[in-house]
Amino acid sequence: MNKSIKHTAFYATLKRELxxxxxxxxxxxxxxxxxxxxxxxxxxxxxxxxMENIPIGIVDxxxxxxxxxxxxxxxTVSTCDVQELFSDAKAAREAVLKREIYAYVVIPNNFESDLxxxxxxxxxxxxxxxxxxxxxxxxxxxxxVFAEIAxxxxxxxxxxxxxxxSEIESFLLPVNFEAHPLFNASLDYSTYLTxxxxxxxxxxxxxxxxxxxxxxxxxxxxxxSWLDAANGNIFIAVAAKLLPYTIIYIIMGIFGNFVIxxxxxxxxxxxxxxxxxxxxxxxxxxxxxxxxxxxxxxxxSIMISILSMMGSLGATLGGVxxxxxxxxxxxxxxxxxxxxxxxxxxxxxxxxxxxxxxYVWEDTVILIxxxxxxxxxxxxxxxxxxxxxYEDIE
Amino acid sequence: MKTLNNRNNYLKIIADYIAxxxxxxxxxxxxxxxxxxxxxxxxxxxxxxxxxxxxxxxxVVVADLSQSSLSREYVRLLSASSQVEVYSHANNxxxxxxxxxxxxxxxxxxxxxxxxxxxxxxxxxxxxxxxNTSAFLxxxxxxxxxxxxxxxxxxxxxxxxxxxxxxxxxYAMSQAQPINVVGTALFNHTEGYGSYLIPVVLxxxxxxxxxMVIGMISGGERYKKTILYYKKNGLGFGNxxxxxxxxxxxxxxxxxxxxxxxxxLLPQIFSIPNIGDTMDIITLLxxxxxxxxxxxxxxxxxxxxxxxxxxxxxxFSVGLVFLSxxxxxxxxxxxxxxxxxxxxxxxxxxxxxxxVNSMGASIADIKTEYITLWIQCLVYFLTACFVYRYxxxxxxxxxxxxxxx
Numbered sequence: 103m104n105k106s107i108k109h110t111a112f113y114a115t116l117k118r119e120l121x122x123x124x125x126x127x128x129x130x131x132x133x134x135x136x137x138x139x140x141x142x143x144x145x146x147x148x149x150x151x152x153m154e155n156i157p158i159g160i161v162d163x164x165x166x167x168x169x170x171x172x173x174x175x176x177x178t179v180s181t182c183d184v185q186e187l188f189s190d191a192k193a194a195r196e197a198v199l200k201r202e203i204y205a206y207v208v209i210p211n212n213f214e215s216d217l218x219x220x221x222x223x224x225x226x227x228x229x230x231x232x233x234x235x236x237x238x239x240x241x242x243x244x245x246x247v248f249a250e251i252a253x254x255x256x257x258x259x260x261x262x263x264x265x266x267x268s269e270i271e272s273f274l275l276p277v278n279f280e281a282h283p284l285f286n287a288s289l290d291y292s293t294y295l296t297x298x299x300x301x302x303x304x305x306x307x308x309x310x311x312x313x314x315x316x317x318x319x320x321x322x323x324x325x326x327s328w329l330d331a332a333n334g335n336i337f338i339a340v341a342a343k344l345l346p347y348t349i350i351y352i353i354m355g356i357f358g359n360f361v362i363x364x365x366x367x368x369x370x371x372x373x374x375x376x377x378x379x380x381x382x383x384x385x386x387x388x389x390x391x392x393x394x395x396x397x398x399x400x401x402x403s404i405m406i407s408i409l410s411m412m413g414s415l416g417a418t419l420g421g422v423x424x425x426x427x428x429x430x431x432x433x434x435x436x437x438x439x440x441x442x443x444x445x446x447x448x449x450x451x452x453x454x455x456x457x458x459x460x461y462v463w464e465d466t467v468i469l470i471x472x473x474x475x476x477x478x479x480x481x482x483x484x485x486x487x488x489x490x491x492y493e494d495i496e
Numbered sequence: 497m498k499t500l501n502n503r504n505n506y507l508k509i510i511a512d513y514i515a516x517x518x519x520x521x522x523x524x525x526x527x528x529x530x531x532x533x534x535x536x537x538x539x540x541x542x543x544x545x546x547x548x549x550x551x552x553x554x555x556v557v558v559a560d561l562s563q564s565s566l567s568r569e570y571v572r573l574l575s576a577s578s579q580v581e582v583y584s585h586a587n588n589x590x591x592x593x594x595x596x597x598x599x600x601x602x603x604x605x606x607x608x609x610x611x612x613x614x615x616x617x618x619x620x621x622x623x624x625x626x627x628n629t630s631a632f633l634x635x636x637x638x639x640x641x642x643x644x645x646x647x648x649x650x651x652x653x654x655x656x657x658x659x660x661x662x663x664x665x666x667y668a669m670s671q672a673q674p675i676n677v678v679g680t681a682l683f684n685h686t687e688g689y690g691s692y693l694i695p696v697v698l699x700x701x702x703x704x705x706x707x708m709v710i711g712m713i714s715g716g717e718r719y720k721k722t723i724l725y726y727k728k729n730g731l732g733f734g735n736x737x738x739x740x741x742x743x744x745x746x747x748x749x750x751x752x753x754x755x756x757x758x759x760x761l762l763p764q765i766f767s768i769p770n771i772g773d774t775m776d777i778i779t780l781l782x783x784x785x786x787x788x789x790x791x792x793x794x795x796x797x798x799x800x801x802x803x804x805x806x807x808x809x810x811x812f813s814v815g816l817v818f819l820s821x822x823x824x825x826x827x828x829x830x831x832x833x834x835x836x837x838x839x840x841x842x843x844x845x846x847x848x849x850x851x852v853n854s855m856g857a858s859i860a861d862i863k864t865e866y867i868t869l870w871i872q873c874l875v876y877f878l879t880a881c882f883v884y885r886y887x888x889x890x891x892x893x894x895x896x897x898x899x900x901x
Binding site for chain 2: 264
């Protein structure tokens with residue numbers, strides 16, 4: 103008997119929530135439009151994903167065969183695109199300021215004659231590091247090509263007497279290295295950021311929507327009918343209320359994974375099963391976090407501002423761009439309070455190496471553990487609602 | 497006389513609106529929270545978070561199969577670099593991989609068995625640096641450290657290799673000189689992540705908190721129907737202008753203080769690049785700020801209560817970083833997103849601010865962004881007035897309908 107009452111209470115609350123969901127355009131926006139926007143935005147913003155044809159400039163003050171050869175060699179680098187030839191360094195620097203080019207190479211006056219005469223010929227180049235991510239890419243590309251150019255005269259002189267180029271190279275560089283970026287060999291930005299940042303955006307949305315749907319009952323004073331429908335049981339009330347959103351967000355998350363990995367062909371080393379399981383846990387953990395934080399002080403207008411700030415922090419605390427271990431320890435510890443941190447750990451592990459569950463079980467368990475504080479605080483939430491203290495706080 | 501009266505009257509209306517707006521802001525906890533929390537806490541927190549600025553001591557494991565004096569010399573050089581820290585030594589690649597799987601290290605330096613032998617017989621020796629790409633900065637740091645140590649090792653052992661080359665070749669090579677190549681990092685000489693990202697964040701904090709405050713106020717006005725207060729002076733364009741201008745004035749006064757803190761003070765405290773001319777920065781901020789206010793009023797078309805705007809606004813924070821063209825070059829962004837770069841006030845302002853503040857550009861160098869912002873000002877001012885008129889009409893119609901019902 104008791105069980106069937108619980109069932110009816112659950113269904114009544116669920117039904118009530120579904121009616122609420124179709125009553126306002128807002129819910130359509132946060133459940134359908136914004137998640138889809140998330141998917142479209144993150145999967146298209148990086149264009150092709152690779153940093154290619156970044157405009158650079160050359161200041162050729164020498165105007166000789168050698169300097170033109172260097173210009174041509176630089177033109178072969180796929181990362182850069184020699185877009186402009188400047189007549190003096192000042193013009194090039196101004197172009198950098200206007201962000202027309204991201205780097206420029208100066209071939210100084212008398213370069214060729216200095217080179218032949220052995221008078222310390224040098225080539226300075228300048229890279230725009232106010233835009234760091236582009237700067238890193240351009241610098242890596244220029245360094246590689248200049249390593250060849252720098253030694254070219256020595257190799258050319260040495261090979262006059264018939265010595266193999268490779269022998270000369272092993273004299274010049276007895277030890278050489280190969281850098282292997284694992285799992286993302288072309289350092290593609292889509293592979294790197296699309297998936298984690300989709301979930302960063304998604305977490306903002308889940309945190310805010312969850313607190314809004316609960317908080318709006320308090321703020322618009324409809325909580326009486328809400329609790330009545332759930333027969334006064336706050337666990338049923340919250341669970342039935344959030345269930346539709348959980349399902350929608352899980353579907354959206356899985357759809358996002360499908361778009362990213364299947365349609366965009368971003369490589370993944372694992373099957374959809376594990377990535378989607380992680381997505382499900384992530385959605386639930388984010389909702390749990392929102393319920394917990396909101397219940398601490400259930401005044402909608404205040405908590406939603408706080409949650410919006412927490413959500414945006416996810417971009418940093420996910421540890422995707424600037425790795426967490428290098429930040430202050432306090433920030434590193436703080437980041438563990440965010441589901442996105444654990445989720446990123448899990449997905450990077452299974453996407454990149456598919457190392458398997460033994461290497462991600464801690465983070466997986468923590469994602470589930472997020473539920474515990476949320477459940478424990480629910481009685482407090484009920485007391486707070488019944489006290490009616492939080493209704494009119496703005 | 498009549499014009500004078502009119503003008504006095506108009507100023508009175510504006511003064512009334514301004515007083516009202518200050519009261520709305522001052523009596524709402526949540527608005528104060530967004531302003532104070534967003535501006536001061538967020539501003540300080542972000543600076544604190546990115547204070548380390550650089551990757552230092554990225555943990556790598558060395559799988560040294562060579563176990564020779566040359567390989568040990570290399571490892572010593574590697575651990576002397578500031579970017580990486582030799583976390584552990586592995587006997588084989590599997591052990592090294594295991595450490596990477598457990599995320600204890602982010603890179604593996606693999607030194608093959610014949611490392612020293614190859615140098616000893618005049619061949620080139622190659623070692624591998626394998627780096628997890630879960631963060632690109634790790635890759636850059638480890639690449640820098642391994643290649644730096646390599647260059648030093650090469651310099652030390654080049655003379656050993658002389659024996660392998662015929663004398664004429666050596667003689668010819670001694671006549672040649674390598675070209676000196678000198679790279680310089682402009683505008684951010686430490687190549688720090690914080691000094692690159694923080695200026696972006698500062699502008700976005702201003703924009704996002706302002707959008708939220710406007711959203712909360714105008715959403716609240718509509719929900720509580722207090723928007724009808726403005727109806728008493730009619731629905732003429734003059735009154736709409738008075739509403740928009742007086743609100744903008746109030747936000748400007750408050751944000752002048754906030755901007756002083758965020759853009760004036762914080763860069764000094766946390767040593768973020770600030771080589772820009774103060775007057776140029778202010779010149780840029782004026783159209784940015786006005787355009788943002790007008791843009792916010794225009795968006796209030798869709799806000800129906802004071803909390804729902806936050807749902808939408810907070811969501812876009814991260815996207816604005818990408819749209820600004822700071823983290824990913826604007827040239828590589830597809831054209832349809834580039835359009836948004838010009839529609840929303842924050843991205844051009846971020847770009848302009850980074851140019852002036854971090855690169856020392858003048859107003860002439862940021863003319864694209866500057867003109868974009870003024871055009872936005874103009875367009876959004878008109879739309880803001882129309883939206884206010886529309887909202888007032890809509891709410892009064894709703895009230896009439898309720899009364900008839």
